[in-house]
Amino acid sequence: MTGKAMIELRNVSRQFGDITAVDNLSLRIEQGEICVFIGTSGCGKSTTLRLLNKLIDCSSGEVWVDGENVATLDSKLLRRRMGYAIQSTGLFPHWTVERNIAVVPQLLGWSKDKIDARVRELLELLSLPYATFANKFPSQLSGGQAQRVGVARALAADPDILLMDEPFGALDPITREALQNELLRIQSHIHKTIVFVTHDIDEALRLATHIVVMDKGRIVQHDTPENLLNHPANSFVENLLGQSERGLKRASLQxxxxxxxxxxxxxxxxxxxxxxxxxxxxxxxxxxxxxxxxxxxxxxxxxxxxxxxxxxxx
Ligand SMILES: Nc1ncnc2c1ncn2[C@@H]1O[C@H](COP(=O)(O)OP(=O)(O)OP(=O)(O)O)[C@@H](O)[C@H]1O
Ligand SMILES: [Mg+2]
Structure with a gap:
């Protein structure tokens, strides 16, 4: 509890009809962390992410971002301060890569020169040469390239916070590992606060400074990867870790x-x-x-x- 809390959830719940998607969740994420959410399908990971950028509102509790209660903030303005990258990339199919990346800077009224420079910088950062990629359309990209453009777009307006919902979920294991490395490399330069959702415990262990294990809308354990491995809170966490390790270790040897x-x-x-x-x-x-x-x-x-x-x- 030493750094600055960039994100704080205070007793947050969200219902959809009879379903409690997020159940009295409290959590503090400090500036510069990569906080990875993992858990079974339907446990409330995406809902939690959407509560952070006000794509949906809490039923009860409070979400604080950078010292402000998001209930008091305009959701459009809040969203422009947070990058959001999702599995399906959400790229506009009839827009070039360059235009897709420039969306938020344009909304923010940046000058053309500043936008051009930013797009070039980001494409370079994500190993997509400008001359080759700037004028391509999303349908002309491989899955991994499209995902990189999605990440570039999320970073475009230099947000302090990056929300990533299974951004690499649809990729083959090799491309996925390459993008994980890229994300770690980029993060070592930009030091954003990243909230990352995955189904993959290996991805979580690799990327996270902190892991949040969720089950049925609640936090089962919030810990560093090391503590999670050494001191799993219960059999649910043990299973999550154990199955992956044992199964994969065995499968790598056979x-x-x-x-x-x-x-x-x-x-x-x-x-x-x-x-x-x-x-x-x-x-x-x-x-x-x-x-x-x-x-x-x-x-x-x-x-x-x-x-x-x-x-x-x-
Ligand atoms: N807009 C919605 N309307 C109704 N129910 C919803 C809505 N969004 C989510 N839910 C429900 O809330 C629960 C949590 O969903 P959520 O999408 O947060 O899960 P998740 O952990 O992201 O799952 P997955 O790993 O499959 O993406 C689920 O039971 C889901 O059906
Ligand atoms: Mg989800």
């Missing part, structure tokens, strides 16, 4: 050929090289949404079939 079955007349469309780990195989299956892979040798000759049930067996 090779696909240990689990493949004989070839049949119908070959799966997606292939994986012999010698790959089961962890890589699972990532590929999730990414391509398939339940089997074709295991091939170095010359792309099919050797066997890897069904998902063979690797998920307890």
């Amino acid at each position: 090779r696909v050929e240990q689990f493949m079955s004989a070839l049949s007349s119908e070959l799966p469309e997606v292939s994986i090289a012999v010698g790959s780990s089961v962890r890589q195989a699972l990532s590929l299956m999730l990414w391509h949404r398939v339940d089997a892979l074709c295991v091939c040798d170095q010359d792309a000759k099919p050797l066997g079939i890897l069904p998902i049930r063979a690797v998920l067996k307890p």
Whole structure:
């Protein structure tokens, strides 16, 4: 409790009809933290984020941002002071990358020269060369590139706070890791206060200065990654950590050929090289949404079939 509280929730609840999405939540996030929310689907993570930038209002309790009760603030003006990046990126499809990034600076009435300079600076920061990307449309970008543009847009007006709701959720594991590294690199320069929502405990452990584990609208544990790993508050947190660690550690050590079955007349469309780990195989299956892979040798000759049930067996 030494730094400056950039965000504070005081006994905040939010109901939707009979559902209590956020249940008497109190939390303090200090300037410069990366606070990561994690928890089961529907536990209230996105709702909490939306309460911070007043996309929705609290049913009871108070949200304070940078020393001000948001109930007293104009929601549009508040939102311009907070970057917001979401999984679907929310880019305008008929606008170029440059125009998409410039939205908030334009709303704020920045001069054209200042906006141009800012767009160039951000594209560079996110490893998207201006000459190549400024005039592209969102449909001409890969998922990872679009996500970078989404992050650039969230940063455009240099907000103190960045809200990120599963910003990398739709990406393949390799691009995802690259963007996580990029976010950490950028944060080491800009020192924003970042509130980040994820489903992925590895992502949480990697990015967070503090992790908030939520269940049914409540905080189960709010701690540093180290404390979470060393002192999980209860079996819910233990499960969240344990399953990831044990399952993934095991999957990283096992090779696909240990689990493949004989070839049949119908070959799966997606292939994986012999010698790959089961962890890589699972990532590929999730990414391509398939339940089997074709295991091939170095010359792309099919050797066997890897069904998902063979690797998920307890
Ligand atoms: N606008 C809304 N109207 C009615 N119910 C809502 C609304 N927004 C959220 N809810 C409900 O509130 C609860 C919390 O939803 P929320 O989106 O915050 O969950 P989440 O933790 O972000 O889940 P996920 O991981 O699936 O994104 C859910 O039961 C959801 O159905
Ligand atoms: Mg959500």
